[in-house]
Amino acid sequence: MTETAGYRRRVVDLELRERLTSIGAVLIEGPKACGKTATATQVAATMHRLDVDQAARNTATYAPDVLLDSPGPVLLDEWQRAPALWDHVRRAVDDRSPEKGLFIMTGSATPRDDVNRHSGAGRIAVVQMRPMSLWESGHSSGTASLASLMDGGRVAGRDSGPSLPDIIDRICIGGWPALLDATATEAGRWLRDYLNQIVLVDIQELGTRRRDPQNIRRLLTSLARNVATSARVTALAKDVGGADGPVARATVDGYLDSLHRLRLIENSSAWGPHMRSATPLQASPTRYFIDPSLAVAALGQGPQQLLRDLNATGYLFENLAVRDMRVYAQRLGGEVHHWRDQNQNEVDIVVTLPDGRWGAFEVKMNPEDADKAAASLLSFSEKVDQAKAGAPVALGVITTTGFAYRRDDGVSVLPIGAMGP
Structure with missing residues (x-):
C-alpha cells in the first residue's frame, strides 16, 4: 500500500x-x-x-x-x-x-x-470523488483552511499568486488529472471529445432506449447557459426542443437522470433552517456541473471569450468555488447547499456539518464587491432563528485574488487560490 x-x-x-x-x-x-x-x-x-x-x-x-x-x-x-x-x-x-x-x-x-x-x-x-480542487492541483496555497474556518478560527495568508486570467484558465481546464499540464486550448479539445463520448456512447449504454444525441447536446448547452441558477425543467425543455417547441418534461427528466448517474452534474439543494421570516423559501436546486470546464466546453468557449464577458464568467467562477467547497466540506463530513427566498435574496454556499455547525459564503469575482457581499451575509444570518439553528461559525466572501483575512465585522475574505481543506 x-x-x-x-x-x-x-x-x-x-x-x-x-x-x-x-x-x-x-x-x-x-x-x-x-x-x-x-x-x-x-x-x-x-x-x-x-x-x-x-x-x-x-x-x-x-x-x-x-x-x-x-x-x-x-x-x-x-x-x-x-x-x-x-x-x-x-x-x-x-x-x-x-x-x-x-x-x-x-x-x-x-x-x-x-x-x-x-x-x-x-x-x-x-x-x-470529484475532479481536483485548486489545492489538489497545486493552484491554491491552502492557507485558508475550511476546517479552520468551521472551527471558528481566524484565517490569514496570501493566495498562490494567480491573476484573473489564470483563474479563468483554471475554469476552462478544470480539475482533470489528465489536464494538469495542458493549455486551455489543449484542454478544450480534450473536453469536447469527452462530452462527445458521453453523448454518443456513455448515455446510450445506460438504458435500452436510445437517447437523441442532438437533444442531449442542446441540454448540455442549456445547463451551461444556466449554470449557478435555479433554471426550471420547463425552461430546459424549451431549449432542448428549440424551434420545434419544448420537448416533454419526462424526456428532459430522463436526460438529467442520465447526466446525474454519470456524475456530470451535481446540484445544490436548498438549505432549510429555522427562519424568523414568514417568507417562503425557494426550494428549487441550483444547477452546477461537477466541474466548470464542462460548461465551458458545452458552450464552445475559451479564455478569451470569458475575459470579454466577466458577468457571465461570474457564474462559471461560482461553479468553480462550489466544486472546491464540496471537496473540502466532504473531508469534514459536511454538505454544500444554497439558500434563496422568493424575493431572490440568496446565499451561494451554505456548508453544514453533522454536528449542526454551519457557515455561509458568497462568491464574487471582483474583490471590490466584498463589502456588499459581507453586508448580505450579515443580513442573512440575522434572519436565521439562531436559537434553533445556532449561530454561523463562519461567514465568508470567496473571490478571485488577494489576501485571506477576517474583517472587523467578522466576515472573512477568501481568495479561491488560498482555500484548502
Missing part, C-alpha cells in the same frame, strides 16, 4: 483509508477521468479492470469468487460493467465478517436501482 511515484495526493485519500478500517467494502463514485482508479490503486493489493478486461468480466459473471478471493483489498474497477458483482461483494463481506477493508469498487456510472439488489447498507460505504 505504498503511494505510486508521481501520484498527486487527493483530499479523499484519508477518507478512503479511514473507511477501509471500519467497513468491509468501499465504493468510490465519480465522473470518468477524475482519478478514481489512481486513488484506489494507492491502497489496493489486487486490481481487476472490468472496463477493459473481458476475461475479468466473464469471470465476474460465471465464477465471481475467483475475483473476490484475490489478495485484498481487491479493486474492482468500473464494477458496473458486471452489475451482479454488487451482491457477490455484499455476500463476501457478510461471510468474512468481521474483516474490514476487503474490497474497493470504483464506478463512473450508477446502474438503475434493481429491486433484487441489496442496498449494501452496513457492508459497502460510498465515497464521492
